[in-house]
Amino acid sequence: MTLTREDAVSLDAGDPLAAFRHRFVRPSEDVIAYLDGNSLGRPLQSIGKVWASFAADQWAGRLIRGWSEGWMELPQVVGDELAAAALGAAAGQTVIADSTTVNFYKAVRAAINLRPGRRKIVIDRDNFPTNRYVVESLAKDLGLEIVWLTGSEDTGITVADVEGVLDDQVAVVTMSHIAYRSGYLADAEAITSAAHRAGALVVWDLCHSVGSCEIELDRWQVDFAVGCTYKFVGAGPGAPAFAYVNTAHLDRLDQPIWGWLGRQDSFEMEQGYVPAAGIRSMISGTPSVLGILAVREGAAVIAEAGIGAIRGKAQALGEMTIALADDWLAPLGFTLGSPRDSARRGGHVSLVRSDARELCAELTQAGVIPDFRTPDAIRIGLSPLPTSFTEVWDGLDLMRELAR
Ligand SMILES: *Cc1c(COP(=O)(O)O)cnc(C)c1O
Numbered sequence: 001m002t003l004t005r006e007d008a009v010s011l012d013a014g015d016p017l018a019a020f021r022h023r024f025v026r027p028s029e030d031v032i033a034y035l036d037g038n039s040l041g042r043p044l045q046s047i048g049k050v051w052a053s054f055a056a057d058q059w060a061g062r063l064i065r066g067w068s069e070g071w072m073e074l075p076q077v078v079g080d081e082l083a084a085a086a087l088g089a090a091a092g093q094t095v096i097a098d099s100t101t102v103n104f105y106k107a108v109r110a111a112i113n114l115r116p117g118r119r120k121i122v123i124d125r126d127n128f129p130t131n132r133y134v135v136e137s138l139a140k141d142l143g144l145e146i147v148w149l150t151g152s153e154d155t156g157i158t159v160a161d162v163e164g165v166l167d168d169q170v171a172v173v174t175m176s177h178i179a180y181r182s183g184y185l186a187d188a189e190a191i192t193s194a195a196h197r198a199g200a201l202v203v204w205d206l207c208h209s210v211g212s213c214e215i216e217l218d219r220w221q222v223d224f225a226v227g228c229t230y231k232f233v234g235a236g237p238g239a240p241a242f243a244y245v246n247t248a249h250l251d252r253l254d255q256p257i258w259g260w261l262g263r264q265d266s267f268e269m270e271q272g273y274v275p276a277a278g279i280r281s282m283i284s285g286t287p288s289v290l291g292i293l294a295v296r297e298g299a300a301v302i303a304e305a306g307i308g309a310i311r312g313k314a315q316a317l318g319e320m321t322i323a324l325a326d327d328w329l330a331p332l333g334f335t336l337g338s339p340r341d342s343a344r345r346g347g348h349v350s351l352v353r354s355d356a357r358e359l360c361a362e363l364t365q366a367g368v369i370p371d372f373r374t375p376d377a378i379r380i381g382l383s384p385l386p387t388s389f390t391e392v393w394d395g396l397d398l399m400r401e402l403a404r
Contacts, residue, residue, distance in 0.1 A: 002328075003323055008320070008388075008389040008392070008393035011316070011320070012390055015313065016309060020386070021385070021388060024042045024045065025042065025044070027042070030367050032366070032367040032398060033367070033395030034369050034387070034391070035379075035392065035395050036369050036371045036381045037381045037383025037387060038208060038231055038232065038347055038348045038371075038381030039231060039381060040230055040237060041231055041234030041235075041383060042234060042383070042386045044297050047235075047297050051290055051294075054289070054290065054293060071287070071289050072261075072287075074096070075096045075283055075287045076092075076279060076280065078292050078295050078296045078299065079093075079094035079096050081296060081300070082096065084299075085302045085307070086302050087215050087244060088214070088216035088220075089217040089218050089244055090218055092247065092250075092278055092279055093218075093247055093279055094279065095243055095282050095283055096229070096241070096291075096292045096295050097284070097287060098240060100205070100227060100228045101130045101134060102284075103226040103243040103282075104130065104203070104205060105134045105256070105257075106255040106257055106284075107243060108121070108134065108135065108172055108174060108203050108224075109138060110224065110255040110256070111171065111202075111223060111224055112171050113254045114201060114249060114252060115171035115199070115201060118168070118170060118199075118200070119143075119171070120144065120170045121139060121146055121170075121172045121173075122170055122172070122173040123147075123174050124148070124150065125151075126157075127176055127179075127180075128176060128205065131176065135174065149161050151179075151184070156186055156339070156344070157186055159187055162194050166194065166195065166200065170199075170200040171200060172202070173200050173201075173202050174202065174205070175191065175202075175204065175205070176208065177204050177206050177208070177209040177215070178213070180207070181350060181373050183339070183347070183348045184338070184345070184346070185344050189220040192204075192220050192221060193220075196221065202224070203223065203224040203225070204217075204222055205226055206225050207227045207228045208348070209346060210227045210228075211233045211302050212310065213310075213311045214307050214311055215307075217244055217246070221246065222244070223246050223248075224245055224246070226241060226242065226243050229294075229295045232347060233302070234298045234386075235291065235297070236291070236294050239294055240292060240295065243282045245279055250278050250279060253275065254275070255282055257284040258273040258275075259283070259285045260285070261284065261286065262282065262283045264276050305385060313384035314347040314382055314384045315345075316389075317384065321349045321392060324393065328396065328399075329396075333353050334403070336349070336352070337350030337351060347384070348379050348382060349379070349380045349382070350373070350378070350379050350380075353376060353378075354376050356372055357372050357374075357376075359402060362402050363378075366402065368394075368398045368399060378399075380396075
């Protein structure tokens, strides 16, 4: 039985998170459905207000004095706020800084430094390009061997896949918690403990899971994690990323980009680098204050809604998307490029057909904005806070029209 538009309207009426939609700036009239919140989240209204008042009161008012009146601590303060809202991490282990790419480089290199003598890095073929390239660069510079894993779209990388390649030469295992193409949600806890049993460390990329599903970094005993804040956290294009280092490693943390702001007593301008105590030494240079203030708004709205409720809505939106795709799109030649089991699926659904690139362009023209991933996938991003069931229904309805 096909879900009707009335069904979608009543799902919205019963949605406990419905009120959060109004916290976001309304899109322009030509947008029928925004289904790409997994690439760039929509702006919260509060962000513009925070920025305007910061510019007027803090920046203009305090000028350079602002740095010693709290701006310099913002990477850690807001890191802790995001950690509490979305990462399952106690205070003192998270900073907001740099981009995911840079933090990933620092984290993997720091993990390698904690496992001297071991020569291998394990990573999956379907990982996001930046992760693959950074690992290739590190392997080239340090003379390490890369062990590539290949998962299927349905099952992604399993614990057994990882266990199959672990030995006493593996320094680091690194993977995305949610695969960027298929949306497959990896079993981060089990993979982490398998790596630990072999004496290796893990670096998780949380770009697609932060703000879309539950993360328990401390409980899972994750060593390092990084992720971006412009997808489901909604902090805006190019907003700074985060880096998490488990307390267990902070004493011996040795990340490769030794900058003045990660040094002890930065403003003494001493010769030679001595890392600051704790997570501060993950920082290299001057923080993006405006970016961090936007992360703070995103973290606050996630904390208020509750990550459990957000995950619940993401799953419900995913179920509706798959039900409609089965009814409307499968007969038109689409296949599902994501796990059917919602427990193993993150906040987006991939639909595959050979002309996905052209169809995506036509959809965007017509006001339905999903995104295209080579070679043949359309990703339907289901950002739970700003997206309604009706919006997704309308978007897929147009997709069926155009796909015919
Ligand atoms: C989006 C994304 C990135 C982006 O990295 P940037 O440095 O922000 O460009 C990295 N890794 C994964 C898994 C992503 O999904």
